[in-house]
Amino acid sequence: QAEGQPQWRSGADLYNNVCGYCHKPEVGVGTVLQGRELPVEYLKIMVRNGFNAMPAFPASYVDDAALGELSKYLASLPPLPPRPTPPPAKA
Amino acid sequence: MSEPTNAVLPRGVTQEAFGKALEKFRALLGDANVLVRSEQLVPYNKIMMPVENAAHAPSAALTATTVEQIQGIVKICNEHRIPIYPISTGRNFGYGSAAPVQRGQIILDLKKMNKIIKIDAEMCYALVEPGVTYGQLYNHIQENKLPVMLSFSAPSAIAGPVGNTMDRGVGYTPYGEHFMMQCGMEVVLANGDVYRTGMGGVPGSNTWQIFKWGYGPTLDGMFTQANYGICTKMGFWLMPKPPVFKPFEIIFENEEDIVEIVDLLRPLRMSGTIPNSVVIASTLWEAGSAHLTRAQYISEPGHTPDSVIKQMQKDTGMGAWNLYAALYGTREQVDVNWKIVTDAFGKLGKGRIVTAEEAGDKQPFKYRAELMSGVPNLQEFGLYNWRGGGGSMWFAPVSEARGSECRKQAALAKRILHKHGLDYVAEFIVAPRDMHHVIDVLYNRTDAEETRRADTCFNELLDEFEKEGYAVYRVNTRFQERVARSYGPVKRDVEHAIKRALDPNNVLAPGRCGIDLDTYRKA
Numbered sequence: 001q002a003e004g005q006p007q008w009r010s011g012a013d014l015y016n017n018v019c020g021y022c023h024k025p026e027v028g029v030g031t032v033l034q035g036r037e038l039p040v041e042y043l044k045i046m047v048r049n050g051f052n053a054m055p056a057f058p059a060s061y062v063d064d065a066a067l068g069e070l071s072k073y074l075a076s077l078p079p080l081p082p083r084p085t086p087p088p089a090k091a
Numbered sequence: 092m093s094e095p096t097n098a099v100l101p102r103g104v105t106q107e108a109f110g111k112a113l114e115k116f117r118a119l120l121g122d123a124n125v126l127v128r129s130e131q132l133v134p135y136n137k138i139m140m141p142v143e144n145a146a147h148a149p150s151a152a153l154t155a156t157t158v159e160q161i162q163g164i165v166k167i168c169n170e171h172r173i174p175i176y177p178i179s180t181g182r183n184f185g186y187g188s189a190a191p192v193q194r195g196q197i198i199l200d201l202k203k204m205n206k207i208i209k210i211d212a213e214m215c216y217a218l219v220e221p222g223v224t225y226g227q228l229y230n231h232i233q234e235n236k237l238p239v240m241l242s243f244s245a246p247s248a249i250a251g252p253v254g255n256t257m258d259r260g261v262g263y264t265p266y267g268e269h270f271m272m273q274c275g276m277e278v279v280l281a282n283g284d285v286y287r288t289g290m291g292g293v294p295g296s297n298t299w300q301i302f303k304w305g306y307g308p309t310l311d312g313m314f315t316q317a318n319y320g321i322c323t324k325m326g327f328w329l330m331p332k333p334p335v336f337k338p339f340e341i342i343f344e345n346e347e348d349i350v351e352i353v354d355l356l357r358p359l360r361m362s363g364t365i366p367n368s369v370v371i372a373s374t375l376w377e378a379g380s381a382h383l384t385r386a387q388y389i390s391e392p393g394h395t396p397d398s399v400i401k402q403m404q405k406d407t408g409m410g411a412w413n414l415y416a417a418l419y420g421t422r423e424q425v426d427v428n429w430k431i432v433t434d435a436f437g438k439l440g441k442g443r444i445v446t447a448e449e450a451g452d453k454q455p456f457k458y459r460a461e462l463m464s465g466v467p468n469l470q471e472f473g474l475y476n477w478r479g480g481g482g483s484m485w486f487a488p489v490s491e492a493r494g495s496e497c498r499k500q501a502a503l504a505k506r507i508l509h510k511h512g513l514d515y516v517a518e519f520i521v522a523p524r525d526m527h528h529v530i531d532v533l534y535n536r537t538d539a540e541e542t543r544r545a546d547t548c549f550n551e552l553l554d555e556f557e558k559e560g561y562a563v564y565r566v567n568t569r570f571q572e573r574v575a576r577s578y579g580p581v582k583r584d585v586e587h588a589i590k591r592a593l594d595p596n597n598v599l600a601p602g603r604c605g606i607d608l609d610t611y612r613k614a
Contacts, residue, residue, distance in 0.1 A: 028473075
């Protein structure tokens with residue numbers, strides 16, 4: 001990116017091009033994030049450390065400013081019920 | 092100015108020398124591009140390997156955006172004998188991710204060096220910097236309505252062509268053998284020289300991304316899976332977007348069917364009738380990428396019993412083997428080849444063909460169709476939810492594309508995985524003659540005992556396959572030295588002679604693919 005330009009165009013841009021590929025409700029690799037009012041501090045801890053199946057992202061990939069925008073964008077989306085419980089085991 | 096807080100030093104480097112080097116890095120790059128605090132470094136340390144993070148902890152990370160900065164960095168590294176580990180997008184999950192091969196190495200992070208230098212829509216090639224992602228390229232191609240398509244690994248959107256190709260990764264379109272389609276490379280050598288391969292050294296040349304070999308020795312291959320230079324630009328060919336794309340699936344019921352599947356498929360791949368890197372996914376790979384989890388079916392420890400897998404097949408319609416392939420071209424070309432394919436599999440008398448029309452938006456067909464047409468998605472990361480817990484290593488032996496060989500490898504892998512309480516989760520990625528037999532060794536990394544089992548299991552997979560004359564095409568950083576031994580001492584001697592000639596101070600990623608002047612002793 002050009003010097004001084006924001007790394008991601010907006011919170012939506014970051015969500016649509018990175019996080020959403022796993023976290024959008026229709027995907028379901030990761031848990032639903034939208035409309036949950038997750039604090040930016042929490043998002044930052046998860047993104048920087050990674051968490052079990054979720055990889056980590058260095059600031060060179062997703063910087064703090066972008067995480068702030070992401071947090072606002074997620075809060076602006078309507079909350080959804082958690083993804084449907086998978087069918088029970090039929091052993 | 093922040094002082095290092097993570098208390099990790101490069102091997103053989105004193106605190107004093109490290110401090111001096113950091114000062115110089117700061118003068119060169121600015122404070123903001125020299126990361127030494129633990130909270131800045133922890134994202135680089137996330138690994139899926141069965142070993143504690145400390146084993147692959149970096150001492151620092153540098154971010155650079157220009158070739159001149161990288162030249163400056165290697166100069167400083169040589170002055171203070173600082174080993175650096177370059178990453179491009181750093182999404183090498185299951186192969187070591189972004190963490191260095193050896194504890195203490197400084198990461199050279201090129202993610203921010205991310206210019207798409209050129210896409211030529213007539214000659215159909217791209218020239219890019221290391222930090223460019225496939226997602227970025229995809230958006231660029233869409234926004235500019237360019238009539239070309241990408242090929243990429245399943246981490247697609249967040250991965251990138253330079254990093255993937257430097258590890259000789261693969262995709263799923265007719266351009267799926269990425270290194271094969273690569274053309275023209277720029278590397279900064281350990282002495283600071285900027286070397287361009289192929290036609291790139293010719294002043295005024297316009298054929299760097301056109302003709303691969305150039306003149307004299309052609310060295311692109313020498314830089315992939317190696318530590319002889321830092322790639323700062325890479326060219327590669329793009330497939331023209333065809334008028335018609337026809338993805339399809341063929342589902343097979345029984346494990347033993349793999350023999351007939353492969354022997355039937357081979358001539359179709361060999362003749363180019365099916366032009367893309369086909370996959371034949373096992374039940375549990377299919378299940379994982381369809382986002383089923385083991386916990387939905389069974390809670391007992393150990394491997395998932397065959398009876399449970401059979402039940403999953405019954406409940407879902409998934410097969411023991413699930414083949415995904417595609418046809419490309421004009422309507423007429425696709426129709427002709429579709430007849431050849433359906434006739435061939437029709438004669439076999441087994442295998443249920445599923446078309447895009449039948450599959451609709453159903454997963455995992457949808458994500459497979461997208462990967463085979465260069466549309467990014469991360470659906471396949473569902474594999475990491477099969478057992479969860481963040482443990483995954485790719486065990487990827489090379490095989491002949493011969494049915495009996497594939498069956499033999501699958502049975503061998505399954506036996507060893509089961510011995511250690513883990514599952515056979517695999518696919519064959521099918522070239523005309525070879526298979527990348529890709530096995531995801533999935534385990535719960537938060538469980539110490541299971542983690543130890545996974546480590547033992549991976550060692551045993553390497554050992555037992557080696558006894559049969561098989562070796563892997565690529566491996567995680569924990570096992571790179573081990574796998575180098577599979578390929579024999581002469582190869583290693585040559586590799587170290589080249590290393591001595593090009594990087595006498597051993598500053599570029601020592602240990603990568605087992606190449607390390609400090610530890611290697613001629614047999």
